[in-house]
Amino acid sequence: MKKYSVIFFIKQSLKGLFMNSIMSVTSVFILTACLILTGCFALLSLNANINLQQLDSLNKIVFLIDQNYESEEDVERIKNEIRSLPNVGFINFISKEDALEKLMEQDEYADIFGDQEFIDGIRRDNPLLHKIEIEYKNIDDVQTLDYQLKCIEGMYKVNNEVKVAEIIQSLKNVIGIVLVGFSLVLFVLAIFIILNTVRLSVHARKSEIEIMRYIGATNFFIVFPFLLEGIIIGVVSGIIAFIGQYYIYEAAKDAILKMSGGLEFINFSDVGTIVFLGFILTGALCGLFGSGISSRRYLKV
Numbered sequence: 604m605k606k607y608s609v610i611f612f613i614k615q616s617l618k619g620l621f622m623n624s625i626m627s628v629t630s631v632f633i634l635t636a637c638l639i640l641t642g643c644f645a646l647l648s649l650n651a652n653i654n655l656q657q658l659d660s661l662n663k664i665v666f667l668i669d670q671n672y673e674s675e676e677d678v679e680r681i682k683n684e685i686r687s688l689p690n691v692g693f694i695n696f697i698s699k700e701d702a703l704e705k706l707m708e709q710d711e712y713a714d715i716f717g718d719q720e721f722i723d724g725i726r727r728d729n730p731l732l733h734k735i736e737i738e739y740k741n742i743d744d745v746q747t748l749d750y751q752l753k754c755i756e757g758m759y760k761v762n763n764e765v766k767v768a769e770i771i772q773s774l775k776n777v778i779g780i781v782l783v784g785f786s787l788v789l790f791v792l793a794i795f796i797i798l799n800t801v802r803l804s805v806h807a808r809k810s811e812i813e814i815m816r817y818i819g820a821t822n823f824f825i826v827f828p829f830l831l832e833g834i835i836i837g838v839v840s841g842i843i844a845f846i847g848q849y850y851i852y853e854a855a856k857d858a859i860l861k862m863s864g865g866l867e868f869i870n871f872s873d874v875g876t877i878v879f880l881g882f883i884l885t886g887a888l889c890g891l892f893g894s895g896i897s898s899r900r901y902l903k904v
Contacts, residue, residue, distance in 0.1 A: 630796045630836045631843065634889060637789030638844035638882050639851065644783060645878075646852055650868055664749060668733040672757030673699075678733060684755050685737060690748040693738040699731040706731075790889060793840075797833050797893030833894025837886030844886070845879045 668681060678696070685694050703726065737752065739745050752758065849871055856868045871878075 626796060626799060627836060630793060630890075631840045633789055633796055634793040634837065634840035634886055635844045635847065637785075637793055638840060638886060639848050640785050640789065641783075641885070642844065642848045642878055642882065643851070644778075646848075646869070646874070647778060649874070650866075653867055653869065664737045664739065664745075664752060666735050666737065666752060666758040668735065669757050669759065670732060673733060677757055681735070681755060681757055685735065685752065688748060688751050690739050690741055690744045691737055692740040695736040695738075697734040697736070699729050699733050702731045702734060703729055794889055794893040794896075797836055797890055798896055830891060830894050833890030833892070834887050835890070836894075837888065837890030838883055839886075840890075841879075841882035841884075841886035844882045845875075848878060848882075849875070 668678065672678070672681070682694060682696060685691055735758070737748075739748055852871050859866060860868070
């Protein structure tokens with residue numbers, strides 16, 4: 604394609620966009636909103652997964668071993684039965700001796716364990732129990748795993764953090780469904796508005812198109828400027844959405860960190876390139892799809 608042809612197509616596309624500036628701006632606004640919503644869902648899911656992995660107490664089930672099953676044979680049997688379960692990722696056995704030593708090292712119990720005679724006595728008659736921490740692989744099957752663990756003879760559960768993890772996962776799923784639903788509605792609306800924007804361009808340049816047909820212009824030569832209109836709308840929307848996504852993400856991150864400093868967030872710079880390319884590509888495809896439908900329909904190509 605010659606250079607003057609490219610310039611001609613761009614000028615024709617920009618001419619159509621300026622002729623229908625209100626519809627063009629509306630298309631950009633709707634498509635930008637939909638891209639930002641999609642980006643929010645993706646970043647939310649990414650950060651939620653990272654924090655669920657970081658919160659050890661949420662992806663672990665803790666069991667104590669009954670004092671009647673403290674022999675080496677029973678402990679080994681229990682560990683083997685746990686390892687055989689499909690949703691078990693890692694197990695950590697903490698003997699009651701190790702647990703007592705860690706307890707004695709804590710500063711808040713320094714006064715209690717200050718007497719050597721008391722320490723010798725509590726070491727002889729250790730009141731603690733063996734503990735096993737089970738890290739699961741998939742939260743969706745954690746209830747099944749919880750039931751299977753309870754069926755192992757000699758163990759009983761002491762924590763209930765699984766419920767918290769399930770609540771977080773459910774909340775993430777609900778938010779994701781809502782955001783995806785809004786995004787789909789906005790995508791359809793954006794394509795519809797782009798379609799009508801291009802349709803108005805076709806109608807406004809009807810006589811110009813007829814002259815092109817009379818002088819033998821090809822269908823591609825006539826249609827391409829309209830397709831380019833949709834692509835320009837999509838690319839502009841992608842750029843604006845990327846800038847908006849950056850400021851929204853940083854503002855939300857700062858606000859959440861002020862309320863809860865224990866959470867971890869991905870730096871936007873780490874995923875910025877992927878977000879930018881995703882926005883540009885998605886926007887361009889939506890614009891091309893909308894303008895393609897409109898140009899084929901109203902130009903009878």
